[in-house]
Amino acid sequence: MEVANQECMDSEDFTLGKTVICRETQIKTLLALFGQRCHMTPGSIFVYGHTGTGKSLVIQSMMRHYKLPHIFINCVECSSLRFLVEEILNNLPLQDVSNSEVDADADDMNPDNENFVRCEDLTDFVRTLKSLVSDNELGKETLYIVLDKAERLRSTNPVLLPALLRLQELSGLNICTILISEIVWEKFRTGTGFCEPYCLNFPDYTRNELMEIMVLDCPATCEPELYSLYVNMVLSVFHMVCRDLRELRHIARLNFDYFIDPVKTEECAPSNTRKLWKNVEPHLKKALKSVYLREVSSRQWELMQQAELADGDASQAVVALPRAHVELPFYSKFLLIAAYLASYNPLKCDRRFFAKYSGKKSRRMAKLLKKNERASNHLLGPKTFPIDRMMAIFYSIIDGKVVPSAHIYVQISSLVSLHLLSQVGGDDKISAPKYKCLVTLDFIRNIARTVQFDIMRYLYDFL
């Protein structure tokens, strides 16, 4: 069966059997590029566009719909050249494509299998590819090698990308390499020897298109018109802040029950748009606060909302509190405070804060000094400090004697592993390590409050 024939069958319908919508132009272009099965295609096609614009979906569905011989590879997985080429060689659609993959290569997992092709470099790859293709008579049709997340290829091997782009030329076979990426082609040009691919952009969906796609999610129990009304409401709230289709669908799914509830309980008619909107609006507004967060699944979200409805705003505080709340041992808190002070106070004023007999400056002098400071340390971000300084501050802010036991040093490294501190690379990581404090002012104030330590008094910026 030829592509052209199929094209005739669904002549004005480029939706791949209604699985993909709103991408007609792109599909049309791609089909035109592919031509008929036996035709030579452009050596390489570069597909780019933002996340969630249907790039992988379109390519994959096209391959599946027209049953084209292809290999689909995610470049994240193939971190080295050897991985990638072996992956390609071992996954060639050798058998007849119409057979399902189930029994295609039954013994492939077996490492002793002699069929497993080993390949170390590109010359070898091209040679093996040629022989494999000619042995299995794949040459009749265009073979598509689809590389998803192609931006990863830039960092592997400098010759890999040019070679893949010129694969058709190098092997002399009817091969098309399709690269899928989220970034533009210009950013790929790092070396030489690039064969310019055909670039195809997938633009963002417009609002109407988004709506059209989201209506597909319509649950079986709901009428499509009603659902499209709901989607319209969701979009009216969220379209300003979020265009990510995936996120929008997630939100729509989370809040649908609130919308449909009054209809189900027959509180109001499906035609009463105004009332429905009034009903669902507060929930959507609330969801707006946590867009992109994804901290709760739909079930937990429901439970939370129900609890909130039950006892008003009392539970909201409870829900809001634990998000950034971290429980730490007593000395860890002080170590963290010491690290924060060391990170945000200038070195020269340590003496003033922590030494007993610091030379007192007159207020005027202090003001004068302050004027000379260029900017607040909090605007500049945390500075690195050596461990000695942190320990010195620690011992001066903690009351009572603390033995420098192994426990204390273990706590520093556990703070690092919790991402509250970070160790900054220096020449001497063992004897004089340097750190940076990563927590925010709010966080440290909460911590300091729990140990009754007035941190604001010790911060240079807030004097």
Place this chain on the structure above:
Amino acid sequence: MEIMSTDTATSVSKGCFAFKGSTRRAKERDYLPTSTDKFVLNRLQLYKEVWDELHLHINLLRSDLNAKIFDDLINFAADCHKDRNEETLVSGAIGEIPTAILITGVNTPDHSIMFSNLDSMLKSKVTPLVARILTKDCSRISTLIASLVSQLTCVAMPQDDEDGEEAASLQRNDTSGDSPIKLKVQARNKKSITMSALVKWYSQKYSVNAGHSGASPRKKLKRDNDLNGSVESESWINMIDDRSKDKPLIIVMLEDAESISPGVLQDFICLCSSHLVSLPIVLVMGIATAVTVIHQLLPSSVSSLLCMQKYQAPPASRYLTQLLDRIVMAPELPFKLGPKVFHFLLDIFLYHDFSILNFIMGFQHCMMEHYLSNPLSLLCCLKSDISKRTSHLTHAHLEEIRRQPAFMRYVEKHVVGAEQAKLLTDDTFTRAHLAESVGGLHRYHARMFAALHFLHHLSLELPRLPLGKQFREIYSLCLTGDHVCDCDSYKEALALLRMMSLDDLCPLLQSGLELISKWKDLSEEIEKLILDVSGFICRLKNIDKEPDVEPEGSIEEGVRILPQRAKLHELKERLQSLSHRRYKSPYERLRDELIDCLDEHFRSLLGSPLLQPLHEILYFNDLSTVKEQIKAAPRCSTQRALVQPGKYLNCVCCQCDQESIVPTMPDLCIVYKLHLECGSLVNLYDWLQAFVTIVAAEDPAGDTKLKKKGKSSQRNPSVELRARFIRAVSELQFLGFIKSTRRKTDHVMRLTW
């Protein structure tokens, strides 16, 4: 020699080796000082018995504590792929990986036990395909996937009864775990391991299953569908059932998501999501701090691939409270911590690490030390075993016990007259007496804990909680002081109780009684307390029937005393005192009576355990022996060793006080002491000269030679001396006291102060 040195010097390397090694098993006996203490093996046996009992309790507690959240999590994992069906999969609607976020708390050492529990529970209840990804596997995405695949593919599948040919092909795939599989894994490591390989393995393995047992009816049904559309829904359900049976979930546990490098984690999640169509993956991520970390680690494009559900593990402090209630502060278990050790272990937990595991290990260590060092601990056994234990005591055992200072003290203080002599000579009498006094200790514990819980319950309702919020606070008061009733906070609590209203007091007493009446085998004293209090409750309920009689010394008297003429402030004082002695309602009088009664009971019940006779049998209070082992201070002991090598090496020639430098010391110590005298930068040449001066002073044979050569030898020390010096300096550098610097030539930098 070895024993001597461990007795006199303390070091970091001193430790106990009761843990069984997996390969070369060390015998406990080899480490026990049998030469000095003959009955240590008996006590080892006893220790094992008690520890087994305790361990059982700990494990029970552990499973209880996490039961709720584990159940939730398991339900989530089991349910989350239920609504997958092939239509949505093909259209790519589900791009989200179901993810359980387990917020575990910062006590990272404890987590591995928690996860291994979860692992085994998931394996038994949900799916055999569970992989635990440790941080060490996560340096690169390829190692992560390799670890994942090797854990999944080695899994032993339950063999179903299947017909010949297919069973053979299956067996080839999963010859359950033994050597051939292991070899294969090693071989596979050389090959590229990717997710798509896993996909292939999975589809092959589980579709082979389905193809013969599940798919044949499916095909039949499909044919039916073509004929008759009405069967469709039914067949659909069947298919789902088949699939969930044949295609087990893959659960991947990332134990410590924070310590995995963000890039690897992102890649891994992207990969999982792209393969979600063919692999039903569920992620379980352990997070130590808070959920916000997810957003620090992952950009929104990745986090939107997750469908997260949050589970909060109970905080470590609650775990500790339960542990203390059930194990440390329970009357049933014989071994008890004395106040010093109790506080020490508690401080380590609260101030340092929040780690239950470390707490339990510390507790176990104390227990071992108790049984090892205290001969009286021969009697530290469960209450039910006392009579058996004491009757088995031989004459030698008793002699050993009699020799103990604690026992001597007891005999001198608490026993009078003829019994004193009898205790020291008559074996049968001593046995009976010991049994009686150990039993007495247990009985004391039973009533003390009951009374203490009652008091704690009463104090919980008071404003500002004078006796503390946690039971452990009041317990530590009881441990430390001479008597709880003498300390200020107790007095404050009673004073506050005296001000309580009827409506509060009555239910409080009631619930308190309910609390302690649940205890098993209450002693007489406690029953008397219960009786008294319930009597009071009755009277409080019928407060109207109380006689309204005013005690003598009433107001008129006071008025009569009031002088006619007085100074202003005298009059004021007098009036104030009068106002205090105002009229008391019957309720107030009854309340006073009640509180006095309670006070009396508490005074008799809550004596400090350290004042009980022979408490040394059960209580371990020797902090100094365990302190350095539980809370190691490596720097302190290194410095002590360098300053006082004589004590450390146990040799006679180096005995000296801290400041002096003796030439016979090891070179390292001399060099260390010399460098203490310098500033932040140490001049190597001066250092060498000082070193040579000290070492040369030792050598009387070379004295004449040196004198002859005079100053020249001073300036150019012998090659041997220079070598010794350099070696000592580099050892010091190795220990981290100095490092080389580029600031000044021929200088090194000091790193310690």
